[in-house]
Amino acid sequence: xxxxxxxxxxxxxxxxxxxxxxxxxxxxxxxxxxxxxxxxxxxxxxxxxxxxxxxxxxxxxxxxxxxxxxxxxxxxxxxxxxxxxxxxxxxxxxxxxxxxxxxxxxxxxxxxxxxxxxxxxxxxxxxxxxxxxxxxxxxxxxxxxxxxxxxxxxxxxxxxxxxxxxxxxxxxxxxxxxxxxxxxxxxxxxxxxx
Amino acid sequence: xxxxxxxxxxxxxxxxxxxxxxxxxxxxxxxxxxxxxxxxxxxxxxxxxxxxxxxxxxxxxxxxxxxxxxxxxxxxxxxxxxxxxxxxxxxxxxxxxxxxxxxxxxxxxxxxxxxxxxxxxxxxxxxxxxxxxxxxxxxxxxxxxxxxxxxxxxxxxxxxxxxxxxxxxxxxxxxxxxxxxxxxxxxxxxxxxx
Numbered sequence: 001x002x003x004x005x006x007x008x009x010x011x012x013x014x015x016x017x018x019x020x021x022x023x024x025x026x027x028x029x030x031x032x033x034x035x036x037x038x039x040x041x042x043x044x045x046x047x048x049x050x051x052x053x054x055x056x057x058x059x060x061x062x063x064x065x066x067x068x069x070x071x072x073x074x075x076x077x078x079x080x081x082x083x084x085x086x087x088x089x090x091x092x093x094x095x096x097x098x099x100x101x102x103x104x105x106x107x108x109x110x111x112x113x114x115x116x117x118x119x120x121x122x123x124x125x126x127x128x129x130x131x132x133x134x135x136x137x138x139x140x141x142x143x144x145x146x147x148x149x150x151x152x153x154x155x156x157x158x159x160x161x162x163x164x165x166x167x168x169x170x171x172x173x174x175x176x177x178x179x180x181x182x183x184x185x186x187x188x189x190x191x192x193x194x
Numbered sequence: 195x196x197x198x199x200x201x202x203x204x205x206x207x208x209x210x211x212x213x214x215x216x217x218x219x220x221x222x223x224x225x226x227x228x229x230x231x232x233x234x235x236x237x238x239x240x241x242x243x244x245x246x247x248x249x250x251x252x253x254x255x256x257x258x259x260x261x262x263x264x265x266x267x268x269x270x271x272x273x274x275x276x277x278x279x280x281x282x283x284x285x286x287x288x289x290x291x292x293x294x295x296x297x298x299x300x301x302x303x304x305x306x307x308x309x310x311x312x313x314x315x316x317x318x319x320x321x322x323x324x325x326x327x328x329x330x331x332x333x334x335x336x337x338x339x340x341x342x343x344x345x346x347x348x349x350x351x352x353x354x355x356x357x358x359x360x361x362x363x364x365x366x367x368x369x370x371x372x373x374x375x376x377x378x379x380x381x382x383x384x385x386x387x388x
Contacts, residue, residue, distance in 0.1 A: 013280075021280040028278070029271045029307040032264035059252045059272075063260055070226035077223045078253075082295065084222070086207075086215040101276065113223040 001041050001175045005188055007034065008154070014181045018128070018159060026153060027060035027125055038175055039067025042123060042151045045173040046072070049148040051121040053077060053114060055140065057096065057107055057132055064153050065123040072121070077114060079107040079139060088112070092143050096135035109139050118145035127152035127174055130161025137168055154178065157189055195235050195369045197228065199382055202348070208375045212322070212353060220347060221254035221319055232369055233261025236317060236345045239367040240266070243342040245315040247271060247308060249334065251290065251301055251326055258347045259317040266315070271308055273301040273333060282306070286337050290329035303333050312339035321346035321368055324355025331362055348372065351383055 013021040025031040042064070054076040056065035062078050069076035079094075080087065091108045098105040114120065122136045133150055140147045147170050155162065155174030158181075165172050177189035207215040219225040236258065248270040250259035256272050263270035273288075274281065285302045292299040308314065316330045327344055334341045341364050349356065349368035352375075359366050371383035 015280065019279055023278070023280050023304065024306065025269075028274060028281070028304060029269050030260060030263075031269055032260055033267070035260070036264060059256070059274075062253070062256045066224060066226055066229070066257055066260060069224075070230065073227070075219075075223050075225055080222060080253075084217070085213055085293070086209065086217050087222070099279070110217065110222060112218065 001038070003034065004038065004153070004176050007031075008176065008178075009186055012186065014184050014186070018156060018181075020154070020156065020178070020181065022154065026063075030063045035063050035067045036070070038064055038153055039069075040071045041175050042068040042153075042173065043071030045151060046121050046149045046171070049121065049171070050119055051148060052117070052119045053145070054121050054123055055079065055109070055114065055136055056123050057081070057136055060126075061124040064125055068121070068123050068151065075113075077109060079109050079136060081105050081107060083108060092139050094135045094138040094142070097131050107135050107139060109143065111143065114140070114143045114145050116144045118143070119148045120145045121149045121151065122147065123151045125153045127155040127161050127165070127172070128159040130159075130164040133161070133165060137165075149173070155189075195232070198232065198347070198370050201225075201228065202370065202372075203380055206380065208378050208380070212350060212375075214348070214350065214372070214375065216348065220257075224257050229257050229261045230264070232258055232347055233263075234265045235369050236262040236347075236367065237265030239345060240315050240343045240365070243315065243365070244313055245342060246311070246313045247339070248315050248317055249273065249303070249308065249330055250317050251275070251330055254320075255318040258319055262315070262317050262345065269307075271303060273303050273330060275299050275301060277302060286333050288329040288332040288336070291325050301329050301333060303337065305337065308334070308337045308339050310338045312337070313342045314339045315343045315345065316341065317345045319347045321349040321355050321359070321366070322353040324353075324358040327355070327359060331359075343367070345369075349383075
């Protein structure tokens with residue numbers, strides 16, 4: 001998706017150690033029009049998977065998961081990290097690494113909203129090491145729903161998450177894949193040998 | 195908005211002590227089509243405010259704020275509760291009550307994304323006591339942007355938040371206003387004397 005590559009080139013910042021700052025349009029400030037087009041792009045990639053539900057993790061997965069679900073015409077569920085008072089006492093839980101606090105954090109989904117018969121597409125903003133998405137996949141498995149695909153807005157190929165996730169046997173797609181970034185220069189996977 | 199009232203009547207659960215469970219379509223599982231129409235309804239109410247930015251708080255404000263911003267054609271910023279590594283060291287901070295942990299939590303916005311010249315519309319899923327929205331208003335004030343409106347998906351009128359917020363001198367709007375709930379029976383404000 002050329003529009004997203006352009007935004008990353010123009011506004012993204014390589015903060016070093018693999019950290020990409022895109023909080024002007026993806027994960028602090030969000031460009032809603034761009035996010036709708038990102039959702040349409042992701043939906044198109046999974047059109048044949050007969051998705052019944054999109055699953056993401058709060059917080060920054062919510063925007064792209066919502067627009068993907070909108071384009072697919074299905075509900076979206078965001079796994080909670082803190083338990084709201086409206087959540088029933090028995091829930092599906094999987095541990096995920098905490099990017100902001102270190103250690104691990106619980107991802108929780110109510111059994112009211114995911115279970116046998118659901119065909120689940122996982123969507124997140126980033127595919128990096130794959131560990132958050134792997135935790136979401138664990139939630140799908142323990143709910144006895146079927147995982148049918150994994151999609152991300154931005155893949156950082158140099159962190160190797162795709163290899164982990166492809167072992168799950170479902171399609172793994174990213175709107176844009178960054179092969180490398182160095183000193184503010186971004187190389188996208190489909191341009192590596194161009 | 196009759197569609198939302200119907201969903202609350204059919205799927206909402208009064209858990210007692212003023213707690214309304216609507217996590218099947220608003221704040222755990224989200225119905226994207228409904229949320230787009232909610233955003234259009236909110237946008238219509240603030241059309242004349244020349245909004246340049248929508249502000250919300252993670253987590254459950256993100257979906258309605260995104261769809262409202264989409265309908266208005268402006269960016270949306272969600273105040274963070276934990277500091278991402280991509281956030282600069284100097285940020286705007288306001289304390290808000292924590293609904294899940296007790297005590298208070300910091301709401302943070304990067305000065306890159308809100309400041310003088312911005313006309314800010316605050317959107318959240320619930321207007322209850324008004325304390326979270328009041329904290330967001332404080333963020334607007336310390337950023338020296340202008341607050342031009344406050345909107346919520348569901349107002350619980352019996353918690354009195356509107357009185358607090360109207361003192362700010364900007365329009366306060368809710369898609370639906372619940373005047374009272376008791377034993378699973380919901381009375382909406384515009385039907386009170388019907």
